Amino acid sequence: AQTVTQSQPEMSVQEAETVTLSCTYDTSESDYYLFWYKQPPSRQMILVIRQEAYKQQNATENRFSVNFQKAAKSFSLKISDSQLGDAAMYFCAYLRGGSEKLVFGKGTKLTVNP
Amino acid sequence: NAGVTQTPKFRILKIGQSMTLQCAQDMNHNYMYWYRQDPGMGLKLIYYSVGAGITDKGEVPNGYNVSRSTTEDFPLRLELAAPSQTSVYFCASSYSNYGANVLTFGAGSRLTVL
Numbered sequence: 001a002q003t004v005t006q007s008q009p010e011m012s013v014q015e016a017e018t019v020t021l022s023c024t025y026d027t028s029e030s031d032y033y034l035f036w037y038k039q040p041p042s043r044q045m046i047l048v049i050r051q052e053a054y055k056q057q058n059a060t061e062n063r064f065s066v067n068f069q070k071a072a073k074s075f076s077l078k079i080s081d082s083q084l085g086d087a088a089m090y091f092c093a094y095l096r097g098g099s100e101k102l103v104f105g106k107g108t109k110l111t112v113n114p
Numbered sequence: 115n116a117g118v119t120q121t122p123k124f125r126i127l128k129i130g131q132s133m134t135l136q137c138a139q140d141m142n143h144n145y146m147y148w149y150r151q152d153p154g155m156g157l158k159l160i161y162y163s164v165g166a167g168i169t170d171k172g173e174v175p176n177g178y179n180v181s182r183s184t185t186e187d188f189p190l191r192l193e194l195a196a197p198s199q200t201s202v203y204f205c206a207s208s209y210s211n212y213g214a215n216v217l218t219f220g221a222g223s224r225l226t227v228l
Contacts, residue, residue, distance in 0.1 A: 004156070035216075045157075045204065045219035091156050100145060100164065101172060102217065104156030 002027045004094050006105035013082045014113050020067075021077045021108045023092030030054075031097030034068070034075045039089040039107070048090070051075065053097075079110075087112045116140050120205050120220035127195040127227045135190040135223050137205030145208045146188040147172075147217065148180065150201040157204060163188055195227045 003026045013019035025034070036048040051059045051068050058066050063083075067076045079086055092105040121136045139146065144165050149157035149172075159172030163182040177199055179191040188207075192199060202224050206217040 009154075043202065043222040045206070045217075047216055050216065093156075100147070100162050100170075101159055102147075102157075104158070106154065106156050 002029075002094050002096065002103050004092050004103050004105035006092055006108050008108045009106070010109045010111070012111040012113060013079070015084060016081055018078060018080045019082055019110065021079075021090050021092075021110065023075045023077070023105060025073050025075065025092070025094045027073070027094065027096070029096050033095045033097070034066075035093040035095070035102070036064070036066070036075075036077045037091045037093060037104075038086075039091065040085075040087070045091075049077065082112050084112050084114060086110060118205055118207055118218050118220035120203075120223050122223060123221065124224050125226070127192075127225065129195060129197065129227060131195050132191070132193050133195065133225075135192070135203055135205070135225070137188045137190065137220060138186050139188075139205075139207040139218070140186065141207060141209070141218065142185060143207035143209050143218070144185070145210060146182065147206045147208075148178070148188070148190045149204045149206065150174065151204060151222075152201050160190065160203075192225075197227050199225065200227045201225060 005024045032053045034051045038046045038048045049061045063080045089107045091107045094103045118139045147162045148160040151157045161180040163169045202222045205220040
């Protein structure tokens with residue numbers, strides 16, 4: 001079974017600085033997708049960024065980018081110029097191609113200090 | 115558009131009671147999902163549906179039932195509530211599972227079983 005591991009239960013960053021959240025996953029599949037979801041205190045789950053495994057280029061969405069290391073099965077999220085509104089739980093998730101079953105990690109709580 | 119609407123937002127149940135969590139989406143999405151989120155954990159898939167009249171089990175289906183009589187609605191039924199079902203429940207939907215399965219989530223329903 002596929003597993004997703006987030007080894008940092010909590011992280012903190014100063015406003016305007018950069019922080020990297022770690023995620024590793026275990027799979028024997030070649031066709032899969034990886035996601036980062038944000039869950040602010042409102043509980044609403046929001047997609048931050050996604051990566052197709054067949055793409056070598058790292059995905060980027062404004063201040064959010066990933067470092068996708070396929071051989072190492074690593075998928076870290078970098079948040080640049082951190083803002084107070086970035087404070088949230090961040091979940092890494094894995095989806096096997098053609099499957100409906102998204103597998104989540106346990107999450108990393110990010111605190112942004114003013 | 116309202117997106118994905120869940121009701122109720124909060125509910126307290128006594129052991130052995132039954133209830134239904136309602137979920138409705140207005141985006142004409144084919145796929146709908148129910149997840150539960152326990153404290154300090156990621157989301158786990160309970161049931162999902164790929165279209166009206168079709169449902170299937172996820173990772174943690176025991177103690178729950180679902181139905182999908184329309185494209186819009188996907189209620190989750192809890193029979194004989196147990197303390198282990200205390201959790202936050204999220205409904206989500208997506209247009210299809212082709213490519214990256216980007217989910218739209220509801221705001222969650224917090225259920226406490228005493």
